[in-house]
Amino acid sequence: MGEVRVRFAPSPTGYLHIGGLRTALYNYLFSKQNNGKFILRIEDTDRTRLVDDAIENLIKSLEWAGITYDEGVFIEDGKIIQKGEYGPYIQSERLDIYQKYVKELIEKDKAYYCFCDHERLENLREKQKMEGKVPKYDGLCRGISKEEAEERIANGEEYVVRLKMPSNVDIEFDDLIRGHITINSDDVDDQVLLKSDGFPTYHMAVVVDDHLMGITHVVRGEEWISSTPKHVYLYDAFGWEKPQYCHLPTVLNENRKKLSKREGDVSVEDFKASGYLPEGLVNYLALVGWSPDSNEEIMSLDHMVELFTFDRVASAGGIFDRKKLDWVNSHYMKELEKDELFNLAKPFIIDSGLADEKFLDDHKDWAEVLLLTIKDSVDNLKQIPDAIRFAFEDMPEVSHDELEILKGETVPQLLEALEEKISGMDSITFDNAQTIMKEIQKETGIKGKNLYMPTRVAITGVEHGPELSNIIYILGKDKVLERINKSKELI
Numbered sequence: 020m021g022e023v024r025v026r027f028a029p030s031p032t033g034y035l036h037i038g039g040l041r042t043a044l045y046n047y048l049f050s051k052q053n054n055g056k057f058i059l060r061i062e063d064t065d066r067t068r069l070v071d072d073a074i075e076n077l078i079k080s081l082e083w084a085g086i087t088y089d090e091g092v093f094i095e096d097g098k099i100i101q102k103g104e105y106g107p108y109i110q111s112e113r114l115d116i117y118q119k120y121v122k123e124l125i126e127k128d129k130a131y132y133c134f135c136d137h138e139r140l141e142n143l144r145e146k147q148k149m150e151g152k153v154p155k156y157d158g159l160c161r162g163i164s165k166e167e168a169e170e171r172i173a174n175g176e177e178y179v180v181r182l183k184m185p186s187n188v189d190i191e192f193d194d195l196i197r198g199h200i201t202i203n204s205d206d207v208d209d210q211v212l213l214k215s216d217g218f219p220t221y222h223m224a225v226v227v228d229d230h231l232m233g234i235t236h237v238v239r240g241e242e243w244i245s246s247t248p249k250h251v252y253l254y255d256a257f258g259w260e261k262p263q264y265c266h267l268p269t270v271l272n273e274n275r276k277k278l279s280k281r282e283g284d285v286s287v288e289d290f291k292a293s294g295y296l297p298e299g300l301v302n303y304l305a306l307v308g309w310s311p312d313s314n315e316e317i318m319s320l321d322h323m324v325e326l327f328t329f330d331r332v333a334s335a336g337g338i339f340d341r342k343k344l345d346w347v348n349s350h351y352m353k354e355l356e357k358d359e360l361f362n363l364a365k366p367f368i369i370d371s372g373l374a375d376e377k378f379l380d381d382h383k384d385w386a387e388v389l390l391l392t393i394k395d396s397v398d399n400l401k402q403i404p405d406a407i408r409f410a411f412e413d414m415p416e417v418s419h420d421e422l423e424i425l426k427g428e429t430v431p432q433l434l435e436a437l438e439e440k441i442s443g444m445d446s447i448t449f450d451n452a453q454t455i456m457k458e459i460q461k462e463t464g465i466k467g468k469n470l471y472m473p474t475r476v477a478i479t480g481v482e483h484g485p486e487l488s489n490i491i492y493i494l495g496k497d498k499v500l501e502r503i504n505k506s507k508e509l510i
């Protein structure tokens with residue numbers, strides 16, 4: 020096999036769907052594994068769907084996810100630039116190229132001019148539907164001679180160019196995931212290749228570009244599989260070598276429907292805003308529809324490069340399981356260093372209103388301990404504000420069961436000792452907080468459950484929670500004393 024060249028070819032619709040991110044990821048893994056090249060091409064020939072800043076958003080999402088590529092469209096110094104020998108990589112900048120190849124098809128009698136207007140096509144479609152047929156162009160303009168067509172065009176008539184599908188021939192191709200596929204040309208429409216606005220359709224542009232850009236493997240979502248016979252036919256019409264096809268199963272929700280924006284998070288940006296780490300999202304996404312031979316589930320990008328194979332990509336749709344995403348993500352949360360955790364958590368804390376940027380920066384060491392103390396209990400960054408709320412707010416109301424704990428026999432003695440010890444300290448530092456409980460145990464002889472449980476309830480109001488000595492440090496001298504007094508009053 021020569022050099023592997025793959026591409027991710029999104030249409031700039033405004034955001035990157037996580038299904039798209041997974042397509043990009045599999046392309047990335049495959050190209051890296053084969054020391055190949057990965058190209059980002061922008062397919063913006065549908066002028067009705069253009070959205071401002073869509074290319075920037077796409078590229079930023081890929082960048083955030085850590086999916087890098089070798090050629091194509093990049094952002095540098097805030098500007099869209101293109102790199103590589105096969106450019107331009109933005110389809111709207113390649114119109115003359117498509118027009119040249121459309122002409123070639125017409126010369127070869129593999130395509131024809133069509134002058135049918137919108138109204139005729141609509142009526143035709145309605146009629147076919149009523150007859151229970153799959154709507155398809157009826158070939159009315161096939162019979163128009165090239166000379167007549169050129170004359171009509173010269174007279175200013177609007178036209179499109181259509182693919183001239185032959186009748187009743189089998190079109191065949193192999194798919195790395197779905198195997199051998201055969202479709203009869205009678206089931207394939209005379210696809211429009213060039214629209215009346217001079218832009219190519221996706222089908223024309225994708226074939227021309229994949230060929231000219233030397234793409235060896237077309238790895239894309241399975242929603243394109245029904246279009247592939249048109250593409251295969253185009254390659255044959257041009258006499259070009261076909262790429263290897265590889266159609267990936269759709270990312271589905273728990274009801275086995277395509278993940279849609281109406282139901283919540285679907286774009287990479289949504290998941291970022293929901294507090295997922297790029298490592299967690301990408302690792303989890305890889306598992307939606309694929310698993311390595313070893314059945315490992317936690318894998319870095321580099322390790323996935325080693326393990327990835329198309330023959331372990333499922334052909335059935337992959338279910339996106341939010342709980343599993345949380346589980347995978349929590350693994351990467353645990354790995355965060357305190358500085359990273361602080362920086363990543365900051366916007367979520369500020370957003371929650373618990374603290375502002377200045378407070379967090381002024382109390383960085385304290386905030387880092389706070390975050391390290393709770394990080395094993397959260398699955399994602401968005402859960403952090405709730406987990407750290409105790410450090411900012413008053414002690415919650417002590418519930419009936421917890422009050423029972425405070426009514427234990429040795430609790431008054433314990434609280435006295437705690438109060439005395441803490442009052443005698445200048446301040447509670449992280450280090451001296453670590454020894455307080457041990458000293459109290461020594462001094463009072465109270466230990467184990469009788470020591471830790473009531474102390475925790477007395478200063479946090481609840482029975483369970485993170486490391487007690489950290490909590491004592493986080494709350495600080497004044498708050499701890501105030502709470503001990505409150506608890507004393509309760510009993």
Ligand code: GLU
Nearest residue numbers: 028029030062225239243
């Ligand atoms: N532009 C298509 C999309 O938005 C790409 C399909 C393909 O990869 O061929 O999904």
